[in-house]
Amino acid sequence: MDRIKLTIPVTKDESVSAILTMPPNKKRIYSAGVITAHGAGNDMENDLLVTFTDGLAKAGYPALRFNFPYKEKGLKAPDNPKKLEDTWAAVCRYFQEDSTVHVNHIIAAGKSMGGRIASQMAAERKLPVEGLIFLGYPLHPAGDQSKIRDAHLYNIEIPMLFFAGTRDSLCDIAKLQSVLKILSAPWKLEIIEGGDHSFHIPRSMGIAESEIFDRIVKTAKQWIETSFA
Numbered sequence: 001m002d003r004i005k006l007t008i009p010v011t012k013d014e015s016v017s018a019i020l021t022m023p024p025n026k027k028r029i030y031s032a033g034v035i036t037a038h039g040a041g042n043d044m045e046n047d048l049l050v051t052f053t054d055g056l057a058k059a060g061y062p063a064l065r066f067n068f069p070y071k072e073k074g075l076k077a078p079d080n081p082k083k084l085e086d087t088w089a090a091v092c093r094y095f096q097e098d099s100t101v102h103v104n105h106i107i108a109a110g111k112s113m114g115g116r117i118a119s120q121m122a123a124e125r126k127l128p129v130e131g132l133i134f135l136g137y138p139l140h141p142a143g144d145q146s147k148i149r150d151a152h153l154y155n156i157e158i159p160m161l162f163f164a165g166t167r168d169s170l171c172d173i174a175k176l177q178s179v180l181k182i183l184s185a186p187w188k189l190e191i192i193e194g195g196d197h198s199f200h201i202p203r204s205m206g207i208a209e210s211e212i213f214d215r216i217v218k219t220a221k222q223w224i225e226t227s228f229a
Contacts, residue, residue, distance in 0.1 A: 001057050006099075010069060010083075010090045018066035018091060019044065020099060021057035032228045033062040033103035034133070035095055037088065037114025040078045043071040048135060048198065048213055049111060055217030061224060062101045066091050068114075084117045085126065092127055105228045109133035109220075112170070112197065116149065119160075123152035131227060132160045133220055136197050139171040139179070150179045159186040159227045163216055165195025186227070190219045 006018040023030070034056050038044050044065040053063035068087050070079045078084065088108070095106065108118040108129040115134040121127035140148050162180070164171050173191060180187050192212060194201035199212050 001054065006064075006094075008066065008091055008094045010087050014069055016067045016069055016072050016087060016091070017044070018064055018094075019053075020062065020064045020101070021053050022062055022101070023057050023060045025060060027060075029102045029104060030060065030062055031103070032105040032107055032131075032224050033064070033095065033101060034107045034109050034224075035091060035129075036063065036065045036133075036135075037091075037108075037110040037118060038065070038067065038071070039110075039112035039114055039136070041076075042111065043067050046111065047209075048216070051210075051213040052109070052135065052217055052220070055214070056220060056224075059217070059221045061221075062103060064091070064095055064099070078113060081117070084113075085121055088118055088121060088127060092129065096128070105130045107131040107133060107224065107228075109135060111135045112138045119156060120152050122158060123155040130158050131224070132156070132158060133223075134160065134162045134164075135216070136164065136168060136199065137162055137171055137176070138197075139176055142169045145172055145175055148175065148179070153179060153183060156183070156185045159223075160188070161220060161223045162187065162189045163192060163199070163219070164189065165192045165197065165199050165201075167194060167196045167201075170197050188223055190216070192216075 002022045004020040053065045056063045106129045
């Protein structure tokens with residue numbers, strides 16, 4: 001696989017880093033490509049995101065991961081929502097128009113905040129993608145189920161794949177399932193037993209983190225094949 005380092009303009013004065021991982025089997029047109037955004041507390045070099053994008057590229061899907069501007073500057077606090085959306089739009093536009101990669105379908109994926117922003121844009125038809133993958137959706141603040149971030153999900157019309165851990169303090173499984181049951185768009189939920197918000201599991205379960213990450217890649221690959229054949 002080839003990993004291509006990119007610099008993607010967001011505004012005339014600001015750019016972000018990205019890595020485009022290409023499948024080993026070179027094609028003129030690929031069935032789908034995946035763009036992946038990081039969560040609030042990590043960046044595009046997060047182990048899960050690297051494994052996820054490398055795994056999908058190995059499976060035949062060009063995969064691009066990128067940083068938001070605040071991470072480029074080494075800051076901890078995320079950018080304001082508009083800048084996060086502008087970055088998503090710029091990266092998606094680059095993938096479509098300037099990357100020289102040709103795909104029939106574009107899928108937006110994201111860890112926590114990165115996926116939430118993509119879903120909000122998809123709900124408002126502001127992001128030209130045909131599927132969403134959530135690597136841990138932040139349904140509510142940590143330990144507080146009184147503030148559910150679900151209103152925009154009901155306006156989404158494209159297929160969605162949710163990964164959720166049973167120990168995720170930001171996404172109660174039962175609450176998520178109650179939301180999913182009334183969505184109008186197609187959806188699939190993959191529950192990671194013992195997983196927290198980043199799918200780390202207790203050592204006592206005797207399962208290596210790499211096994212969990214590989215399972216996520218395998219499930220995502222199968223979902224893409226089924227949804228975008």
